[in-house]
Amino acid sequence: MFQNRLVNIMLIMLMALTLIGALTLVLYTQFFQQTNAHEEPTIDDVLRVSAETEEITTNLLSNNIVRTQFVVQLDNRSAKDEFTKRDFQVKNIIIQELSDLRGSDLQGSEGIRGLEEQVRLRINEVMQDGHVEKVYLKNLVIQ
Incomplete structure (x- = not known):
């Protein structure tokens, strides 16, 4: 390459350091940077993985009739x-859960959150390819 042996050694060391620096930069950006995994999904992402149940009408334990509809985010x-x-x-799961409740159990936000959570847990028991992240009560009419 060059006549001077010292220049050859310096060029080889400079190229080796450059390669080591580039490799370090690539590894750092690929493996050590924080991902946005804890970021909330956008509404488009939620809609892509959400499913809606049909309207379900059933009796409550207190002889009331309830009509409900849920949106389930997977x-x-x-x-x-x-x-x-x-x-x-x-x-079937929703009807079973509703038939154990009284009309007064569904009054207020605590009762609704409890129903949503119980439905989520019960559906997750039968799911195999994924799991339910959140259940939303879309419609609730008690007569």
Whole structure:
């Protein structure tokens, strides 16, 4: 390459340091930077993985009649597909949960949150390809 042996050694060391620096930079950006995993999903992301139940009418323990409809947010698209296939099981779970409640149990936000959480837990018991992240009560009429 060059006539001077010292210049050759310096160029080789400079290229080695440059390669080590570039490799360090690539590894740092790929593995050590924080991801935005804890960021809230956008509404478009939520709608992509959400499914709606049909309106369900059933009796409560207190002889009242209730009409409900839920929107269920799942963790991925395959879970949404599985959820739609398990429609009959989901309806059964919702009817079972509602039939154990009285009209007064569904009064107020605490009662509604309790129902949503119980439905979420019960649906997760039957899901295999994913899980339910959140259940939203879309419609509730007690007569």
